[in-house]
Amino acid sequence: MLPSEPHNLEEIAAQGRTIFASSEVEFRNWAKGCTNVLSPLEWGQVLTKIIYPEKTTLWKDIPKTYQEATEAALYQLLYLEPRRAYSLYTALLTPHKDHDEESALIDKERLILMMKNTARELALTASKQPDSESRNTYEQSLKVRELIFELDPLEKYNTLILLFNAIKREDELAVSFYSSALSESISSGSEITDPSGDIAFFEVARNLLDQGYFDIFFDLLETFAQKTPQPQYRSIIAALSLLSEIYLPERFESYKGLYSSEDWTSGFGIQLVSKLLEESTSLGYSAVAKKLLYIAEKEERKSSHHIYLLENAMTFFAKASLTDKVEQLIKEFLNLWPIEELEKLRDKLANKELPGNNIQSLAMAFLFSVSFFINYVSDDRKIIRKLTNLSADILYHILDLHRKNLDPEDGSEKAPAERRSLNRRKLRVGYLGICFMSHSVGIMSHQTLASHDVENNVEVYYYYLMGLSTEELLVSDPIYQDFLSHKAHFRHIPKNSHLKEIIEIIRHDNLDILIHLDSLTDRMSNYVIAYRCAPIQCSWLGGDSSGLPTLDYFLVDPYLLPDSAKEDYREELIQLPTYAAIRHLSVEPQDHQVFLKKLNAKPQQVILFTAAHAYKRNDQCVEAHLQILLNAPNSILVVKGKGEAPSLVEMYRSKAKSLGIEDRIRFLARTDYVSSHRGQLGLFDLMLDTFPYTGATHTMESLYMGLPVLTLVGKHYFGRMSYSLLKNIGLDDCITWSIEEFIQRGIQLANDPERLAKAKQTIRDSYDKSVIWDPKRLARAMEKTYFDLAYRHQLIDQIPDLPNYEPEPKPTERIRLHIGGKEPHPNWKIFNIQPGPNVDYVGNAVDLSQFPDNSLEAIYTSHTLEHFNYTQELPVVLKEWYRALRFGGQLMISVPDLPTLCRLYLKEEATPAQRFAIMRMMFGGQVDEYDYHKVGLSWEHLFMLLSQAGFRIIRKVDRFNLFNDCSEMVVFNELISLNVIATK
Secondary structure, three states, X not given: XXXXXXXXXXXXXXXXXXXXHHOHHHHHHHHHHHOOXXXXXXXXXXXXXXXXXXXXXXXXXXXXXXXXXXXXXXXXXXXXXXXXXXXXXXXXXXXXXXXXXXXXXXXXXXHHHHHHHHHHHHHHHHHOOOHHHHHHHHHHXXXXXXXXXXXXXXXXXXXXXXXXXXXXXXXXXXHHHHHHHHHHHHHHXXXXXXXXHOHHHHHHHHHHHXXXXXXXXXHHHXXXXXXXXXXXXXXXXXXHHHHHHHHOHHHHHXXXXXXXXXXXXXXXXXXXXXXXXXXXXXXXXXXXXXXHHHHHHOOOOOXXXXXXXXXXXXXXXXHOOOHHHHHHHHHHHHHHOOHXXXXXXXXXXXXXXXXXXXXXXXXXHHHHHHHHHHHHHOOOHHXXXXXHHHHHHHHHHHHHHOHHHHOOOXXXXXXXXXXXXXXXXOEEEEEEEOOOOOOHHHHHHHHHHHOOOOOOOEEEEEEEEEOOOOOOHHHHOHHHHHHHHXXXXXXXXXXXXXXXXXXXXXXXXXXXXXXXXXXXOOHXXXXXXXXXXXXXXXXXXXXXXXXXXXXXXXXEXXXXXXXXXXHHOOOEEEEOOOXXXXXXXXXXXXXXXXXXXXXXXXXXXXXXXXXXOHHHOOHHHHHHHHHHHHOOOOEEEEEEOOOOHHHHHHHHHHHHHHHOOHHHEEEOOOOOOHHHHHHHXXXXXXXXXXXXXXXXXXXXXXXXXXXXXXXXXXXXXXXXXXXXXXXXXXXXXXXXXXXXXXXXXXXHHHHXXXXXXXHHHXXXXXOOOOHHHOHHHHHHHHHHHHHHHHHHOOOOOOOOOOOOOOOOOOOOOOEXXXXXXXXXXXXXXXXXXXXXXXXXXEOOOOOOOOOOXXXXXXXXXXXXXXXXXXXXXXXXXXXXXXXXXXXXXXXXXXXXXXXXXXXXXXXXOOOHHHHHHHHHHHHOOOOOOOOOOOOOEOHHHXXXXXXXXXXXXXXXXXXXXXXOOXXXXXXXXXXOEEEEEEXX
């Protein structure tokens, strides 16, 4: 039965719904008939209404064909109800028997592609939502992926995501099912020529290992190995053999005879182990490091194999928090190749001599491992810089020997002549790195780079060396998505791109300045810098400068490196106001009460905190943290960090046990979402920094959340990162200069609540004046620096008049508003609904429009909030108060605590008069029109309301100690008020 004129789309959709429910074949015939009668737009609307009769869709573009209409309707319905939409569209996949394939309303490949896009878009949306909403949206994305799996179970990446989520849900049946499908997908796929490129696969494999799915893990890795060519296959089997010794000994025998010791240093084995143990919950790193040392002892000393094994053993010991072993290996390298011998090697290379087959392995080991890890165990800047510069020279001269094969400029270090024309113009500035994503450098830089004046001053280029991720994996990364939104030329450079190709891409853009973001964390970016791709090359933010002779400048700040450091750098040090700045971080507030229970902590205890990678842990640092804990009896210490968990736990636990304070130490697992981690930071009282390698991102995030960071200032770059941030906000009380002072100051702060509160207030006071919270100010300072350098290098004939940076105007008066108050206080202004002797402002608390946005330092109110209804007024009131508060401003709320009042009301010993009094606390005195309570509030309800209003730190307190009011009322020896401080 076909539709007739005139077209009533609701009736046609109802007709189709009935036919669809009875027979797919009849539905296909009916659908084909509809396309002979309806327009493409009408057909698309009918399809949508078959699933959602009440749905009225506004079509952005009018479809020209029935295929376009079908696809457009598909997008609509997949977002609304994936399973029902899937059933509808799979019924349309097979064309009518009288028509050829081209007449199908949608084909299978097109359907799968559209479903993939929908799943990605949902995942991206989830990444930008609060955690509570994000999970629901992400579940919707997974539903779409399950439908893709039904259509194509061999689609590898889709299966990987489903398997990953099955592991996270601990759904053993789903893990077994999807891992079998993944194995079949790998077996039936093409040969894997680049094993290291399958990043998503290793992420899933690592989680299988971490969650104890050992048999499935080894089965999958064996299947993977069989698809790789030699020597990768043998090196992967060597890696599996070692991992089986740790995780599944009964599997070990099956690998005998399939590899030799040399296979450890070829192919992909060691890289594989590193990838798989990244978040280890076993002693995997230490076991592998010991095994590599054992193999190294059998190798010829100083050979390339020997160097490679020692270098990787150092890395694994670092990840296992065994910094004493790292220090021993650094000494072994320097015993085998003393500084004097390295200098001779450098001189030979400078004279175009190649002194031995191992020289390239040696150069990489010294620059990217020895020079990298020495920062974690030494505070001697002169030795660190001498070693780094010398290692950089050796690598540079080796690269120079290959220049003719790789360098399009045929050995010239100068930029092409056309780049040097003298004129006034926008400068072309490029940023090179692997960190345009949720990585420390990405987090610390993206808001500054977004603030560049691209209209007037600079043309910005990003060169993303995608060695750490892929476009598909980054779809839900909010920092990556932010970089994509910048007004910049974004160059994606895939993993394993040839060096010559990368150089050509960058040089083709005719840059004036190239900024290196990676320091020693990435090898390829350093090779690019060595071949000079711009007339001016600088290092910034990614760590201490790598020391390559082709780096002209190092962008620092007045505190990061003192004037005395200039003699240790070949690069000229250029001082910016700060080395990094942020304005906003995503935060998911954490439930204070739930968090305390999780930590087994009491509300009155001081919670000390330390968070850092295992690299940064050493005996002296751990001892200092525990000495503070020992001498602050009302405190607990929470330890959190990345690396080999058992080693990290053992470092603290064994020392704590010897001091008799093991019961006051806690270990906190890493959160799934960085926004949740930041929410936790707001609930600690004092962060204890690591040394000699201090915090950067951890410190910035902590200060953003109002958490003071106690640091020990070092002599080298990495020892002064926290110091720089603390100096820039004026928190001198948390800066120390010796281990003894660090311990003493930590004890003082942990034992003195007032001093700790003053430190927190100093942070809040900095939010509207310090440069570290002003990325635009930093961006303008960088642009001024760029123009100065361009003029110095004769790239422009004059420096343009750059407009002075004008920060946002700040309120001239710091107002602390007491809503509903009566008692005068010299530091507070009273706001009340009725005029009175001490009332400064009259108005309804729903409307604070007489106060501009971000103008109030604090709002205090006692037993006011319960006078607003919870359906409409309460959310509006809290949002309005949030608006008026400045960033860092605090909302102090006291309300009757409904659970407490209910419990007191039911006390057997309560008299009728007492019960009546408690009832009045619940429902109000009702003496006038304003004295009615419209809601009962509990901690959970108030926390939810404050979270929805946007507050990032929400803490419950016993008392405010400000006013003699209901916030301190006691009944039956219990406080009857719920007292909460919420920070904007």
